[in-house]
Amino acid sequence: MPPVPEAPEDPITLSVFVVDLMSTEAIHDHGRAYALRGGQPPKAFGTIAVEACEAQHLSVDRNDHEGDNPPLHADVLGWPTEKSAQKLIALELASESKLHVA
Amino acid sequence: MSACLLSADRPFSYPRSRAVGREAKEIQHEEIGAEREILEAPGTGAAQRAGILAILQAMQEHGEHAQVTFESAQRAIDMLRGLLLISGELPGVSIDPDGEVSLEWYREPRRVFSVSVGANGELNYAGLFGGSRVHGVEIHTIEGEEIPSAIRAGIQRVYA
Numbered sequence: 404m405p406p407v408p409e410a411p412e413d414p415i416t417l418s419v420f421v422v423d424l425m426s427t428e429a430i431h432d433h434g435r436a437y438a439l440r441g442g443q444p445p446k447a448f449g450t451i452a453v454e455a456c457e458a459q460h461l462s463v464d465r466n467d468h469e470g471d472n473p474p475l476h477a478d479v480l481g482w483p484t485e486k487s488a489q490k491l492i493a494l495e496l497a498s499e500s501k502l503h504v505a
Numbered sequence: 506m507s508a509c510l511l512s513a514d515r516p517f518s519y520p521r522s523r524a525v526g527r528e529a530k531e532i533q534h535e536e537i538g539a540e541r542e543i544l545e546a547p548g549t550g551a552a553q554r555a556g557i558l559a560i561l562q563a564m565q566e567h568g569e570h571a572q573v574t575f576e577s578a579q580r581a582i583d584m585l586r587g588l589l590l591i592s593g594e595l596p597g598v599s600i601d602p603d604g605e606v607s608l609e610w611y612r613e614p615r616r617v618f619s620v621s622v623g624a625n626g627e628l629n630y631a632g633l634f635g636g637s638r639v640h641g642v643e644i645h646t647i648e649g650e651e652i653p654s655a656i657r658a659g660i661q662r663v664y665a
Contacts, residue, residue: 487641
């Protein structure tokens with residue numbers, strides 16, 4: 404009997420919105436419309452340049468035309484499988500991002 | 506078997522009086538102040554209690570979005586005393602998408618250290634110290650066991 408292959412784990416993605424040329428208020432409005440969690444709107448958002456993701460060997464795939472994805476949606480892809488490496492990249496991205504509180 | 510439920514709203518408090526009126530309110534206000542002084546006094550484990558409270562609050566706030574593993578939270582609480590002996594600074598607490606409790610020591614964007622406490626005692630850590638970067642995995646399975654040296658060094662580097 405051939406070995407049963409293990410189901411591959413879902414690749415990790417970071418869900419983001421493309422916000423080029425949008426005002427802070429317009430981004431907040433977009434979040435309130437499309438980024439609810441448990442019915443609650445986001446309290447803040449962070450902005451980061453695509454180049455900062457690419458510097459970490461990640462890619463940004465705009466996919467708002469696919470499935471039920473909301474307008475301006477994109478996924479940040481290419482995360483390593485090792486959790487500690489993921490954490491390191493997350494710290495790098497956080498250090499390059501700017502926080503906007505509602 | 507025993508169970509303990511801590512309320513994140515008032516985790517260590519004693520029952521309040523049901524008396525009403527201005528005087529009762531003043532007495533209750535004084536009692537709360539006295540209780541807070543006791544809870545927050547140096548050398549009484551106040552930082553540890555605050556850390557436990559932060560973990561409980563993070564579980565409450567993020568529990569809907571990520572399945573917090575009880576074992577991860579229990580291990581993080583068990584480690585708090587040892588972690589606080591390293592720097593005395595209370596870490597920020599959040600819940601990872603995989604349900605692990607994440608503890609973070611932060612001074613500035615490139616002086617930060619983060620540890621995710623796994624249910625099986627696995628500690629995934631990462632840190633930025635100016636231009637230096639570290640990441641790796643350690644194991645901490647026994648309550649009261651010394652904190653692994655890589656974790657200790659990472660926390661100390663944030664405040665060096």
